[in-house]
Amino acid sequence: MLSALNRNLMKSVMLADGVFSLAAAALLFGLSGPIGTLVGPLATPAILNGFAAFFALWGAFHLAVGRQERPSPAAVRFAIAGDAAWIVGSIAVLVFAGNGLTVTGMGLIALAAVVVADVLLLKRIGLGRQRRAALA
Template sequence: MFAAINRNLLKSIMLADGVFSLAAAVLLFALSGPIGALVGPLATPAVLNGFAAFFALWGAFHLAVGRQEQPSVSAVRFAIAGDAAWIVGSITVLALAGSGLTLAGMGLIALAAVVVADVLLLKKIGLGRRQRTALA
């Protein structure tokens, strides 16, 4: 299994990001009240439902790109830019709105930013491998 993932890292990480994003959307839609209570007063059900809708679209985009035999370079670059924007947004929220979050909320936002940064790096590595293979 790991050999197949390593052989096409870019495709694998796009598919994994898509599945994870769709799962996050389902959880946020289903549990917006309890999750909001955990995160803090800024995480209203409306805000969390907005994030859920975003995750549903983001996940569908990743699955569509990941299902391609060779994921589109421009689509992967768009995904990388989106991941970078998420990281910057997370840091901004932590810096400017920390008082409206619980300690658990701050921890969840920080953890999500680290995970997204890891996924971004895997996408960049996969894209680099693909471009090196195309040149060979």
């Protein structure tokens, strides 16, 4: 199984990101009120529903790209740029709006940024492997 994952790293990462994003969308749509209370006063249901809509689109994009036999390098670079923007945005929220968040909210945002950074790195590794395989 690990050899299949290694051989298809890009597809696996894109599909996993898509599934996770859709699950996050469902969770935010379904529990925006309780999650907002947990995160802090800045996390209103309207803002969380906006993030849920974004996650639904982001997840659908990742699933569409991940289902391709060889994921489009341009689409993967777009996903990497989106991940980088998410990390920068998370840091900005923590620095400039941290007083509107609970300690739990700050921890969740920081944890999400670290996870997104890890996924970004896996996408970069997968893109490099895909490029080397195409040249071989």
